[in-house]
Amino acid sequence: MSFLDRLFGRTEKRDTVSAEPVLPSMWFPRGPGNPEGLSTVLACVNAIGSGIGSLDVYVYNTSGDTRTEAPNHPVARLIRQPNENQTWPDLVEWLMGSVLLTGNALLTIQYDGAGRPTGLTPVPWQCVQVDRLASGRLRYTVIAWQGITRTYLDDEVFHLRDRSDDGLMGRSRLSRARDVHTAAAALQDYSLNMWQNQATPSGIITFENARPAPAALDELKQEVRNKFSGTGNARQVMVMSNGMKWQSIGISPEDAEALESRKFSVQELCRVYGVPPPIVQDYSNNTFTNATQASLWFATNTLLPWARKIEAEFKRSVFGASSPFEMHIDLSSLMRGxxxxxxxxxxxxxxxxxxxxxxxxxxxxxxxxxxxxx
Known part of the structure; x- marks a missing residue:
């Protein structure tokens, strides 16, 4: 939509032919099936979102042979306050959370009477249906919180995509690596059920002779609790009599293997999101050298590609392809610490x-x- 169209309130003629629906590849519920129930997924999404949200952002005028900062540009004001309810870091964290979990993130763009952008409003991807028109353009149908339905064309929304199969809609990484996520969730459920449902004592007392009477058993239990339970009685010498024997009980090899597999699932999920394990507090194979390199790798291979995609989408949707202005996300801000x-x-x-x-x-x-x- 051109500047004059926005100035005079004109809207582009919409195609009336039937549209081909393009639906999200995977919607995640907020209940037990929520992928952020896995701590590694939550940590990866938080690390990327908060990392990009903490970076300084500038608007530049690239007309001519020079690039000069434009702090008074309407988009520069949007960066300081994108909408009434969110700051820029809040908006970026929401943006990255949506695109990393569903493959897509959508912001509607508000304009004033002069065609200047005045606000960016996040729209949950579950509230969006996308149709491909006969002209090849995309039409976004948004169901608002009050049940009001509005439609937008592709130059009226900011649409950030993860890697796409058709060039139009993003696809979530967890839907591509569904088996990795399913296996990690199953291991977490198994571990939780193991601790919740199993009654595993630390040891067993056996009797070579006849089993004592119930009253004697109760007395023996109480004596063991009094003399050998609690931190104050740790490592005390236990003297057994009357043919009694103590047998320690540890975790079974199968359970130990399941718990060890959970460590591997952390690395698998980190690979899905391109996040080095030390960034999400997995220090199992950590040294001082590779911890330093992990931070550099995270900035170069994880944050930089996403920053570039955000810059390019701002250029397409908010500035317009013919505008001399562009956004720049400054990764040197990572050196603040x-x-x-x-x-x-x-x-x-x-x-x-x-x-x-x-x-x-x-x-x-x-x-x-x-x-x-x-």
């Missing part, structure tokens, strides 16, 4: 005359350095 590396890079930038001292001070939030009087 790494003071040594950040200041070393500043030193290299000054040495090679890439940045000045005052430009670095501005990035760090300091006032410009005053030149000494001659």
């Amino acid at each position: 790494d003071y040594a590396t950040r200041w070393q890079s500043y030193g290299i930038a000054i040495q090679n005359q890439i940045l000045t001292v005052n430009e670095i001070r501005e990035q760090e939030g300091y006032n410009p350095k005053q030149e000494d009087a001659a």
